[in-house]
Amino acid sequence: MSKVRVHNFHISLDGYGAGETVTLDxxxxxxxxxxxxxxxxxxxxxxxxxxxxxxxxxxxxxWGQGIGAEIMGRGKFGPQEGExxxxxxxxxxxxEPPFRTPVVVLTHxxxxxxxxxxxxxxxxxxxxxxxxxxxxxxxxxxxxVRIGGGPSTIRQFLAADLVDFMHLVTVPITLGxxxxxxxxxxxxxxxxxxxxxxxxxxxxxxxxxxxxxx
Amino acid sequence: MSKVRVHNFHISLDGYGAGETVTLDxxxxxxxxxxxxxxxxxxxxxxxxxxxxxxxxxxxxxWGQGIGAEIMGRGKFGPQEGExxxxxxxxxxxxEPPFRTPVVVLTHxxxxxxxxxxxxxxxxxxxxxxxxxxxxxxxxxxxxVRIGGGPSTIRQFLAADLVDFMHLVTVPITLGxxxxxxxxxxxxxxxxxxxxxxxxxxxxxxxxxxxxxx
Numbered sequence: 001m002s003k004v005r006v007h008n009f010h011i012s013l014d015g016y017g018a019g020e021t022v023t024l025d026x027x028x029x030x031x032x033x034x035x036x037x038x039x040x041x042x043x044x045x046x047x048x049x050x051x052x053x054x055x056x057x058x059x060x061x062x063w064g065q066g067i068g069a070e071i072m073g074r075g076k077f078g079p080q081e082g083e084x085x086x087x088x089x090x091x092x093x094x095x096e097p098p099f100r101t102p103v104v105v106l107t108h109x110x111x112x113x114x115x116x117x118x119x120x121x122x123x124x125x126x127x128x129x130x131x132x133x134x135x136x137x138x139x140x141x142x143x144x145v146r147i148g149g150g151p152s153t154i155r156q157f158l159a160a161d162l163v164d165f166m167h168l169v170t171v172p173i174t175l176g177x178x179x180x181x182x183x184x185x186x187x188x189x190x191x192x193x194x195x196x197x198x199x200x201x202x203x204x205x206x207x208x209x210x211x212x213x214x
Numbered sequence: 215m216s217k218v219r220v221h222n223f224h225i226s227l228d229g230y231g232a233g234e235t236v237t238l239d240x241x242x243x244x245x246x247x248x249x250x251x252x253x254x255x256x257x258x259x260x261x262x263x264x265x266x267x268x269x270x271x272x273x274x275x276x277w278g279q280g281i282g283a284e285i286m287g288r289g290k291f292g293p294q295e296g297e298x299x300x301x302x303x304x305x306x307x308x309x310e311p312p313f314r315t316p317v318v319v320l321t322h323x324x325x326x327x328x329x330x331x332x333x334x335x336x337x338x339x340x341x342x343x344x345x346x347x348x349x350x351x352x353x354x355x356x357x358x359v360r361i362g363g364g365p366s367t368i369r370q371f372l373a374a375d376l377v378d379f380m381h382l383v384t385v386p387i388t389l390g391x392x393x394x395x396x397x398x399x400x401x402x403x404x405x406x407x408x409x410x411x412x413x414x415x416x417x418x419x420x421x422x423x424x425x426x427x428x
Binding site for chain 1: 215219264266267268269272273275276279379381407409411412413414419421423424
């Protein structure tokens, strides 16, 4: 079975998954503190860096395992709004986007796909979560699909009951403003089995797995 | 830096990492209970199986990340003792050993290397831990080396202070007999930073990272 997975999704104690406004200088709005503990370890994996393999690090490295495609919201791809300007923007990541798979970017504005040498490609789609997922599963060729965020995108897929697994990381900070993950998702816990663990760093990791009817 | 790593090493509450005698029917001696919680998830990763991605599962899947070679004791390769019989034995795993990298097998008895289509190869060596590691690092081509067990092999590498990282899993059972991991390793904790966490299944996971002198 091809799973739909969310990984390393960081939220504040008060439930915010990103700041209000994404700009070129602030890719996740004013919520930079959310990602302070998040030093790129999901990309490098447990190898190739001298840093210790902590519980946090071990858990975040499951991000790429068995993933064949990602779906992301437009804000994760770039700070632009409205029609795409002719500015040569190819995402935040330069010529080495960390995804190395096809990525479906949800946007109301059409744009030609982008391809990169490392296996990453961006496919722009005006679609419902269900339609986007069907396309991503096609691109994933039997592997799992990751819902890459931001919070509004994850919330939409949770609301549509399309998520099989979510690794949620609560960061011990408050933000007071921003994009809420849980808005409109009352009672969502009934659809999942939730396991929690805390790490020495102060982060809390949760594993949400779709509940089975057995 | 190429790290030397131990992963998913299961021990009982009373410190045993394997049973007394390895036979064809009992690959880890009488200590089968140790691996009852261990359903092959380290091989499959988090994908390609319908099972939920629990904390246990997420942690064990770091096993293969960035690994370029393994070192194992003879008992992990087969139940034979003394000179290698001419019996066509190619390890416990048939023609698809899960390693997919070169493996150094420590044995006092010479034998020609074995090669498999999936990238696994076995190289038989009569060597000290330090010599075996030098050879494994050569074979690993810059990637990390995993010390794959059994417990006597891991104990030797720990005693020689050659291990950078160890993921230890304590299974809530007692065995009363078998191969002890800790024998002769008094004070070993002084050389490591240790982080512990428990999972809902009853397992306790520890992350031993070599202490730095900073």
